[in-house]
Amino acid sequence: MTDRVVPASRQPTARAVSAAGNGDAGKARRRSAAEIEADLEATAQRLAANVDALADRLSPKQLARSSVTSAKGLVTTDGGRLRPEVIGAIVGAVAGGVVLIWWARRR
Numbered sequence: 249m250t251d252r253v254v255p256a257s258r259q260p261t262a263r264a265v266s267a268a269g270n271g272d273a274g275k276a277r278r279r280s281a282a283e284i285e286a287d288l289e290a291t292a293q294r295l296a297a298n299v300d301a302l303a304d305r306l307s308p309k310q311l312a313r314s315s316v317t318s319a320k321g322l323v324t325t326d327g328g329r330l331r332p333e334v335i336g337a338i339v340g341a342v343a344g345g346v347v348l349i350w351w352a353r354r355r
Contacts, residue, residue: 279287304310323334 323331325331
């Protein structure tokens with residue numbers, strides 16, 4: 249599978265801390281153009297990773313695969329055999345169909 253991607257909104261951010269240690273740095277430090285560009289590039293990479301993860305998770309092939317797995321889990325036991333209630337439903341449906349055909353032919 250793919251590695252779990254942390255959304256950009258959940259990424260840890262660096263906080264400025266004053267000499268007093270209270271988190272209030274007073275004047276904001278000016279960032280250089282290179283630092284801003286690096287931040288933008290990192291943000292773009294995180295965004296691209298998030299979009300790729302969403303596209304993979306929501307692809308028709310992946311949705312079909314998870315639906316089939318879910319359906320198999322509902323009708324089979326852990327050992328891979330059909331559940332007794334599913335067998336009963338199948339037998340009941342077949343018996344009902346036979347009775348309907350028999351009844352329709354008698355009329």
